[in-house]
Each structure stands twice: as structure tokens, then as C-alpha cells.
Amino acid sequence: MSDNDPALQPFRVQLVDFTAALAELRAVRDEVFVGEQKVPVELEHDALDPLCTHALARLLDATPVGTARLTPDHHIGRMAVRAPWRGRGVGDALLLALVDEARKRGWPDVHLNAQASAIGFYLRHGFQPVGERFFEAGIEHQAMVLALSGPQRIETRAAAIESAIRAIDSARRRVWIRSFDLEPWLYADAELLSALRRFATTGRGNEVRVLLHDAAAPQRAHAPLLALAQRLPSIFLFRELDDPVDRNDPTAFLAGDGGAYYHRNLGERIEGEAESLAMARVRQLRTGFDDVWERSRPVSEFRALGL
Incomplete structure (x- = not known):
């Protein structure tokens, strides 16, 4: 087209x-x-x-x-x-x-x-x-x-993956990910990776920004998301938390600009909350994400991967 x-x-x-x-x-x-x-x-x-x-x-x-x-x-x-x-x-x-x-x-x-x-x-x-x-x-x-009564409580891996995919599939141009180390129980899931691939290849100028607590861990583990990002380096952008205050914040989430998100107060755990159409909450998450993104460091070691 x-x-x-x-x-x-x-x-x-x-x-x-x-x-x-x-x-x-x-x-x-x-x-x-x-x-x-x-x-x-x-x-x-x-x-x-x-x-x-x-x-x-x-x-x-x-x-x-x-x-x-x-x-x-x-x-x-x-x-x-x-x-x-x-x-x-x-x-x-x-x-x-x-x-x-x-x-x-x-x-x-x-x-x-x-x-x-x-x-x-x-x-x-x-x-x-x-x-x-x-x-x-x-x-x-x-x-x-x-x-429309508020967030849904997420307690199982299946519900977590479903909520994350919903946020990706409903996104129009932007997806934001804050993660410890691209947790394999979520970011190695084949259906979630397929959703990210669909989002990244629509040709609409889409972008996925990923904030990591530990950038070395997914590289050591050969995280499947890095392999996907290597093929689409203009879509996936990575930074690592640098400020001590940011690194002490244990939250993690995946959100899309379509209004859906999956959020965890303790990012290494599955338990959290999700909503499908909550633009105000997504705007709040994005504002915090953007602030942290600006003071985080680009993951230069991923450049060897073409990222």
C-alpha cells in the first residue's frame, strides 16, 4: 500500500x-x-x-x-x-x-x-x-x-498473558513495557510474541519502548523478544533504569495507547490488575514512564544485536 x-x-x-x-x-x-x-x-x-x-x-x-x-x-x-x-x-x-x-x-x-x-x-x-x-x-x-466497574484482578499466568495481548492488540501506535528482565513467563509466550510481531509490522509507524531493570539478564537468557526486536530495530527501543530511585521502584507494566494495560505493583510476580478501556490510567502510566525514560540510559550493549 x-x-x-x-x-x-x-x-x-x-x-x-x-x-x-x-x-x-x-x-x-x-x-x-x-x-x-x-x-x-x-x-x-x-x-x-x-x-x-x-x-x-x-x-x-x-x-x-x-x-x-x-x-x-x-x-x-x-x-x-x-x-x-x-x-x-x-x-x-x-x-x-x-x-x-x-x-x-x-x-x-x-x-x-x-x-x-x-x-x-x-x-x-x-x-x-x-x-x-x-x-x-x-x-x-x-x-x-x-x-465498567474498574480494574480486573489478575492472579494467574493465563489471565496475565491474555491481558497483555489485549493491550498490544488494541494499541494504535505505541506500546510501553516496564520490566525487570523480560520475564520469561510473560515475554517468552508465543502468543504474546505474535501479538507484538503483528503490532510491529502493520506499517503505521508503530513503536515499542522497553524499560528494563536488568538489561544483561535477557541477553544472557537469549530472550525471544530480543530476537524479534533484532529483526525490527526501528520499532523496538530499549533503555535501562539508571537513577537509584527508579531502580528501587518494583512496579512493572505493559500498556498500549488503545487504553488497555496490565500492571503489577511487584513486577517479578504475576499478581496485578488490568483494564481494557482505561485511557486515564494509561495516560498516567505513560507520563510516569516518559519521565523515567528520559533519565534512563540507552542499552548500548544491545547494539551488537542490531538494536
């Missing part, structure tokens, strides 16, 4: 007034639902629309490329992204905007009916299936729910 491809253009997501944005909302939804999926127009256009909160993704030239809505009864729906912009983070941004709005309203949870082909997308954002699959407008769906 060339740099001039329209699908690579920046976009922004805003909550919009339904009446004012009606033509743009309908343009996207009619193209996706009525045109592509053959949903009858009388089912796609409903009386609930004026009562909903609508999110609209536009390119910087104001071209509408995606939309979704939040209903008064706590349902997210009408998620539609025009074909050329799929896989570019538009759906993630739309979902994040509506979940953030639900959090601001103090709602305990949000629900949606996911098309079967999109179940994996919503699972990565922390939604869980409820009940059996069903058909709506001739398309197979799965009811799903996301609890």
Missing part, C-alpha cells in the same frame, strides 16, 4: 449531534449495512437513532469513514467502518469513545450484539459473550457485555 493511499490518512473521532451529522452517519451506514451486508434499509434506519449518542470518524478533510452509536439502554451498536479504512484503528477509536462516554455517565456496564465475524475484535477489548448466538437481519450475532 503506497503512502498516498487514502486509508493511511489520519482521522479523528468525535461525538456528534444526530440531526447535524445525519447525512454523514447515513452515508457510512448505508454503504456498509445496506450496500455490503444487504440489511433492509427499513431495519437499518430506526426510531432509536435520535435518542442515541453517535460517534463519527472523519478524515482531516472531513470525509466520514466510520460511525457507531450508544443507546439510552447501554447498548453499543451500528458500528460501521468503510472498507478502505478497516484494520486502521478506526473501529478501536469509535469503540473507545463510546465506552469512555459510558464511563463518564457512571454506567456499570455496556452491551452489544457483535456480528460473528467481529467477536474476536470485541474480545480483545474485554467484552465477554453472554448466552447463545442468534440471527438478526439474516446475520449471525453474539450478545456481549463489558463491565
